[in-house]
Amino acid sequence: MTTLLQTAGLGKHFTLHLRGGLTIPVLQDVDFHVAAGECVALVGPSGAGKTTLLRSLYGNYRADQGSIQVRHHGAMVELARAAPRTVVDVRTYSMGYVSQFLRVVPRVPALDIVAEAARGVSPEQARTLAAALLLRLNIPRRLHALPPATFSGGEQQRINLARGFIGRHPILLLDEPTASLDADNRDIVVGMIDEAKALGIAIVGIFHDVSTRDRVADRTYSVAPLQDAA
Amino acid sequence: MTDDTLLSARGLNLRFGPVPALVDVAVDLWPGEVLAIVGESGSGKTTLLNVLSGRLRPDDGVVWYRDPAGKLHDVHAMPAPKLRALHRSDWGFVQQDPRAALRMGVSAGGNVGERLMAQGLRHYGNIREQAIDWLRQVEIDAARVDDMPRTFSGGMLQRLQIARTLVTHPRLVFMDEPTGGLDVSVQARLLDLIRSLVARLNIAAVLVTHDLAVARLLAHRIVVMQRGVVVEAGLTDQVLDDPQHAYTQLLVSSVLQA
């Protein structure tokens, strides 16, 4: 199967200027890959750098060394230290991200938040798809017209998931997708991940819940904590 | 600068007496993208906006603009009539205080239609229809087309200014703290309106704001300024989530979380 996302020698550190220039290395020599239809789970102890790796893959964090290559418009494109426009283009067409926390414009209805993320369909179709997805994730219709700021953590996470999955990007990055969900909703998410894989979508995820991870991951990738900086 | 940049500035320098307002600033903007310029007071962000839009002349440096035909123009070498015409057609400028940009003694429809009349449109019915259409697009009740702006709330005035600016389908809009003077409850809807209009109409925008949250919501790219210098620039979420420069780290860590 085609590799859709891979890294070679990826390294990242943080320099805290407000702490006198304290340098904290987090990633070093990361060689990672994921293929179409595959789900790779990032594993490792808390604080090891799993989220840092995920965010670096998305371009949300800046990679200091090495390369990140993404399959984009039929060719492998270098993402590490790429021009912002390239990253925006990759995110539009090739890579989606479901973060742990919902961050949206206040006072916009949940349905609109999800519908906006749909690609390649008319606005009316987007709203239909969004409504279906929200219902599938057990967000009842009476909540669709409400802004999610007052929703529970679990409900907000499900809005987040709907927004991530509706785009049908070839690569999907998931950061703790089931952390705030109960067992029923976790099952629904597992179903959605399985369907995505069947469509050839490559998934990289961080799963706090081991049983969920075992159900969806084809492979795991270990992120080991580096030594503390001086 | 590539073949399709809409706006390109190089080597911009400007001093106000001994105070450096812009120090060797370079900026690029592509069609359809939103660039936020952030910084605290005195950073030079508004000065940069004014230099980019031709309203203020730099001591040094050049601002290139690519017209719809693909031809490059030096903004500060353009004759005044051309620059003024540009500001009424392919460019827009949304000011922080809508009362300064609108004609408060003229109806909403007259305000929106003015640019059309300035371009030579002479059919009252058509002008009014277009004005009504734009009022709807900025979510102002079309029945208020003949009302005076005096009777509008702050948020409505800002939306009216936006309609008045967009009526000529500009490809590039400069915005100076567009939600700055508004109540928090009003800002949210206005931000969402700006976001959807910019995306739907494929407008490029240069947006000055001191509010990092506004930059995050609206902008693809961000430029961080401190005392006239661009200290960091790049993808908005990357600069705000993984700031590299000491000043950016300071700015980001200072934001209050409600």
Added chain:
Amino acid sequence: MTTISGYNFAYLDEQTKRMIRRALLKAVAIPGHQIPFGSREMPLPYGWGTGGIQITAAILGAADVLKVIDQGADDTTNAVSIRRFFAKTAGVATTTRTDAATVIQTRHRIPEAPLTANQILVYQVPQPEPLVKLEPSRAETRRMHALAEYGAMHVRLYEDITRFGQVAISYDYPVMVNDRYLMAPSPIPAFDNPKLHQMPALQLFGAGREKRIYAIPPYTNVRSLDFEDHPFRAGRAPHACGLCGSDTSYLDEVVVDNEGGRLFVCSDTDYCETRRDAGHAGDAA
């Protein structure tokens, strides 16, 4: 009447006349564009036609025949005073007949009888700047004229149509001269605007207090501003003149008694008299 002694011909000194004539030449060269001039102290206060008087003084020659009208009438106080002023200081012949005059100085009306290429019409102008109510800054209005940025004036007309269903400007109706400059034609009724267009006579405009001169050369295009779907209409009271019966001339409404009785008469006294001499009569005659 014998000319008064101790004064130059037509009151103004020759250098002043030169200065005004230079301004007039510039004005004629740029139709509708306002030319600043060094307005002199005149024996009438501002607001009494000093601009028009200075122009007339600069162009009068000994052989000229002068007519002066005020709101169309030769016999009001101001018209009489100004006519007498030039008779005394220039010794020129004066007349009340439009067709006998070579120079006509007017306040707020254009004569009904069409003028010829041998005549000059001098207008008294209170406010030369058509944009003054829309833009308080004179520097900005000068820029607007220079760049032909007249959108704001059309906004004004748009507002009228929105509020009243039609353009509500009844006098000093703004016009485009020679397809280039926006001009204030002085407070003539909108009814008179069509006469400005392609007039065979030279039209000169003088604002003494504001110190501006402008001109419309003979046979120049002058178009009243309007919208395609709200074209300009020259409004007129729907009556006939009570004295001469004319139903095409601009009318004055005169209250004739204490019971509210009214009479409509031609504002142009010479026109009315000419018609009456020719045998026409109105209902009140």
